[in-house]
Amino acid sequence: MLAAKKELILKELAEGTGAAVSAEVDLSGLRSGLRIWFSDLDQKHGPVAELRTYGLKGHRVTLTFGSFSGTVLSQILAASPEDVQLAQALVASIRPEADVQIPGQNMPEWHVMNGAFRMVATVRNQEHPLNDSSVIATCRDVIVPIMAAMAELIGYDVIEDRQGEEAPACEGAVLQSVVIRRERNPRNRLLCIRIHGEKCFACGAEPRMTYGDAGSIIEVHHLEPVALLMEPRPYDPRTDLVPLCPNCHRAVHTRRPVPFTMADLKAILGTSYA
Ligand SMILES: [Zn+2]
Ligand SMILES: [Zn+2]
Structure with missing residues (x-):
């Protein structure tokens, strides 16, 4: 029961x-x-x-x-x-x-x-x-x-290791850490999944379909590269976060400090997935 x-x-x-x-x-x-x-x-x-x-x-x-x-x-x-x-x-x-x-x-x-x-x-x-x-x-x-x-x-804190990050020495780095914190916040992830589902925005993969119960591995990506904006616009978790599969998420962050855009990544992938 x-x-x-x-x-x-x-x-x-x-x-x-x-x-x-x-x-x-x-x-x-x-x-x-x-x-x-x-x-x-x-x-x-x-x-x-x-x-x-x-x-x-x-x-x-x-x-x-x-x-x-x-x-x-x-x-x-x-x-x-x-x-x-x-x-x-x-x-x-x-x-x-x-x-x-x-x-x-x-x-x-x-x-x-x-x-x-x-x-x-x-x-x-x-x-x-x-x-x-x-x-x-x-x-x-x-x-x-x-x-x-x-x-x-x-304010349950869930920030684990800060892999490969330098200490935030300038304002840009501080904002960068805000983005990382938002991406790792499980409540942001939950909201993102509730709004957009668990399909990767870049390649269309839906890990849960492949891995079943083990497949809740979709990640959250912050679209706005806040760190480089002169005047960051107000953040909205409903529109500024998208689900990405772990591979695509890694790929967008290989360009630093400004990650690839979704359009860049789709072009790299050569997919027509929209
Ligand atoms: Zn993907
Ligand atoms: Zn990201």
Whole structure:
């Protein structure tokens, strides 16, 4: 039953949020709820998403904060405008049928102001809301982006080794490191996949089709070479990031500091893929 699918749900949550996530499901069934939270914060010290059945044919996902979330709330209040923009874009990527509401606020420009914050998503018209496949679909479509938005606001850091980078000595290098950080942010990757799918923008390859479950290896490429712009235009994660397969992504970055453009790469590949 659902308990057996918990690993799958947790894997998708960890990939999408870049954080360790815990889940608890009552074996007696979904009516008692599936609860999901960040492992390092536990259910009292951070946001908790709860999925329950709603009516006969629906799911309701409610995100609330535990009673001792003061520390995490102050981290969220200190989130940068870019983090807030990405968090809002992640929630906005949820399909409109899964009606997302934040009591007292207007979408899509919501903010977490205090511990009374609640986000409620209602998914209606499901044939079998108690089936594992329906629950997994709601987790993927609704809970993963909501928890990724929270992870972005909290600021889970996922920057690993900075391979081959010189220390940012000038403004250009600092901006270059911003681009690298954006490309490695799992929440950006999640948003990019939700908007564009997992097909490489340059060659059209779709690694998941070739490698199955092992094939979630598509990467995120930042289109605007910010480092070299005299006046960088405002960044928008919805339009400035594209999915590239690992080979194409390597190839575009062989030109430095300004990577090849998508048009350059397509010309090199000699493909007609558009
Ligand atoms: Zn490719
Ligand atoms: Zn790139």
